[in-house]
Amino acid sequence: MPFKRSLEKYLNDWKISSSRKPLIVRGARQVGKTTFIKNFANTYRHKIFLNLEKEGDLRYFDSYEDVQSILEALLLGHNIPSAEINNTLLFIDEIQESPRAIQLLRYFYEEIPDLHVISAGSLLEFAMRHVQSFPVGRVEFVYLHPLNFQEYLNAVGKGQLLSQLKIVPVNNIAHQLLMDEFNRYAIVGGMPEVVKTDAKQNKLSDLPKIYESIWGTYKNDVEKYTSNQTERKVIKHLMDTAPLYLDERVKFQGFGNSNYKSREVGEAFRTLDDAKIVRLIYPTTDQDVPLKADLKKSPRLQFLDTGLVNYALGIQTELLGMSDLSSSFKGALIPHLVTQELISLEQISSHKPYFWVREKSQSSAEVDLLYVYKNLVIPIEIKSGATGSLKSLHQFIDTSAHHYAIRIYGGVFKLERAITPSQKPYLLLNLPYYTGTCLPQYVEWLVQQEF
DSSP: OOHHHOOHHHHHHHOOTTOOOOOOEEEESSSSSHHHHHHHHGSSSEEEEEEEEEEHHHHHHHHHHSHHHHHHHHHHHHHHGGGGGGEEEEESSSSOOOHHHHHHHHHHHOOOSSSSEEEEEHHHHHHHHHOOOTTTTEEEEEEEEEEEEEHHHHHHOOOHHHHHHTTTSGGGGGGHHHHHHHHHHHHSSSOOOHHHHHHHHHGGGSSHHHHHHHHHHHHHHHHHOOHHHHHHHHHHHHHHHGGGGSSSOOOOOTTOOOOOOHHHHHHHHHHHHHSSSSEEOOOOOOOSSSOOTTSSSSEEEEESSSSHHHHHHHHHHHTHHEEEGGGHHHHHHHHHHHHHHHTTTTTTOOOOOOEEEEESSSSOOOEEEEEEEETTEEEEEESSGGGGOOOOHHHHHTTTTSSSSEESSOOEEEEEEEOOOOOOEEEEEEEGGGGGGHHHHHHHHTTTTTO
């Protein structure tokens, strides 16, 4: 049975919308785009599947000058009556192989609005560079990510636990069961093929060949990311060494004990960022909206999937024996996964979260994540220690215009009325690791509490 994805609700609304535009589903390879859309296609009476990596399918866009002729050929070839196009889905997979097909999406919107058109592809940022006239305003974008924890629970048949997770605030009776499932999720990650195999076999020994296949696919795609041999070498070096720097902010010059220059490493990282494989998460010094990234400061690295990172680091077996993963890989694993969870909630944009820094000679500080709720910028620390150890969060609160803060940790849900060392009172919401995908609901709950 195909996995149920949270993006399904968006597609159901898109299907019945009177202002529907051709939809482009974006995301890295192997996150399940094709399977997801083919499953959604079952809600239509008729469907046409094209894969533009196949010459026979690509010829529709090479052989015909206009979308009307393309549609006529497709309907004829699939034995679909023209009167049925309002209940027909045209799915154009691997659309990055044809800049012309991307360009023609605007004409499907303008000339054949009754036809439902979805396209998908990886590396679209690179294909768009070759589109002469991109259909701005004539298409919609959505993003598909690896499975987040909610999707994971559904995939492994834990529907009752998923229901408990969605209760805000969570019932602490379900805490240990949710922690156990989250620990497994933190170890194997959310790549669909990995989750499917692990749910069926429940043996880590069955997973390395899948991780290696996925990571190998990304490495082989390097040829498509780059324009010269030097850039290929730099990207391959980054993919081999970057997981080792999960626990620190990075400097580009000589990255990974190399002789590569800052400009070369920076360009290569931005290429991998475009491919959604390794993201650069930059800090901000702002405490009010709008937040702005400080590109002059060192970023953190965010990988597509924590399971892939665990495999690359060779630490999965070690993680199996840990009841609290907060100390794993120098304390970096859980913050990385919580950030991955927040990114998974971004379905219509490629927005990345920020972390906060104040870098002064006498009082530097760093807060793991910031969450914007209306006009509030709420600091989030990911810790396992006591409240009194939240030094950076206290520095943020002391200079903030509000009195809300969140700690994500290995304990149970609880709300504390706390006070900073400078005697500023604030509300500290303590959330278990597994609540990352519910953060919007918890933030809304927090600001409604009496102070």
